[in-house]
Amino acid sequence: ESNLLLSLPEGYxxxxxxxxxxxxxxxxVRVQWDPQWYQVSTMYSYAAAVFTNEFQLRGQLDGxxxxxxxxxxxxxxxxYKAFFPNDGAWHHLCVTWRKTDGHWAIYVDGVRGDMGSGSDTPRDIHGDGILILGQDQDSFGGNxxxxFVGNITDLNVWDTxxxxxxxxxxxxxxxxTQxxxxxxxxDNMTRHPVVEYDEYENIMVLHL
Incomplete structure (x- = not known):
C-alpha cells in the first residue's frame, strides 16, 4: 500500500x-479537509472533450x-447544502445521479445530506472523459x-x-457485491508532480 504526496496548486x-x-x-471518496484551508475546493472533476463541467463535487467553508x-x-x-464539520477528521462522501428522472443525492458519512430531481438535461454523462482528483478542470484535462487541500483516499465509481x-x-x-x-x-492513478510512498497508508495527500 502507498501514500501519495501531491503539492498544490499544480498537484493532482x-x-x-x-x-x-x-x-x-x-x-x-474519503476526504480529510485541511482545517486551515478556506477556499472553494474541488474534490474531483470529470470532464469530457465536448463538455468540461460534466460531473464535479465541490466544497466551501461557511461561517x-x-x-x-x-x-x-x-x-x-x-x-451548497449537504455538509460535514471542519474538524480535520476523515469523512465519507458519496454522490449519485441518474438520467431517467434527473435524481441526484449527496451522502455524508452514510446519511443523505441533500437530494433533488427533475431539473437536468436528459442525456448520459459523456464517455471518454478525464477524472481528476483535487482540481477543477477549466479545460479538458487541464487549466x-x-x-482541494487535504487527504483523499478510497475513490470508487459505479455506472449505476x-x-x-x-x-x-x-x-x-x-x-x-455490485x-x-x-x-x-x-497503481491506477497518475500523480503529479511528486510521489512519496508509505507502507502503512493508501491515501493521497494534497497540500500547499
Missing amino acids: GRVNMTFPAMPAVSVC TGRILLALIVHGQHRP FTEP ALEQRQFRTLNGCSSL DAIFTWSI
Missing part, C-alpha cells in the same frame, strides 16, 4: 481508465465551521483551478445509481 491525481457513457453514476458540498452535473450547479443502504454499507468500510467500474488503487 488522474484516474487512468476509459470511462463509458453513463446513464447513471455514483462516486464515493459556522462547516464544509458545505455542492454537486455539478452537465454544468448545472446544485446548491486547473480551485484546488446506488441507494442509501448501499452508501451506509460503504461508509462502514464494507464492499459492495462491481465498481473504478476501484481505488494508487
Whole structure:
C-alpha cells in the first residue's frame, strides 16, 4: 500500500481508465479537509472533450465551521447544502445521479445530506472523459483551478445509481457485491508532480 504526496496548486491525481457513457453514476471518496484551508475546493472533476463541467463535487467553508458540498452535473450547479464539520477528521462522501428522472443525492458519512430531481438535461454523462482528483478542470484535462487541500483516499465509481443502504454499507468500510467500474488503487492513478510512498497508508495527500 502507498501514500501519495501531491503539492498544490499544480498537484493532482488522474484516474487512468476509459470511462463509458453513463446513464447513471455514483462516486464515493474519503476526504480529510485541511482545517486551515478556506477556499472553494474541488474534490474531483470529470470532464469530457465536448463538455468540461460534466460531473464535479465541490466544497466551501461557511461561517459556522462547516464544509458545505455542492454537486455539478452537465454544468448545472446544485446548491451548497449537504455538509460535514471542519474538524480535520476523515469523512465519507458519496454522490449519485441518474438520467431517467434527473435524481441526484449527496451522502455524508452514510446519511443523505441533500437530494433533488427533475431539473437536468436528459442525456448520459459523456464517455471518454478525464477524472481528476483535487482540481477543477477549466479545460479538458487541464487549466486547473480551485484546488482541494487535504487527504483523499478510497475513490470508487459505479455506472449505476446506488441507494442509501448501499452508501451506509460503504461508509462502514464494507464492499459492495455490485462491481465498481473504478476501484481505488494508487497503481491506477497518475500523480503529479511528486510521489512519496508509505507502507502503512493508501491515501493521497494534497497540500500547499
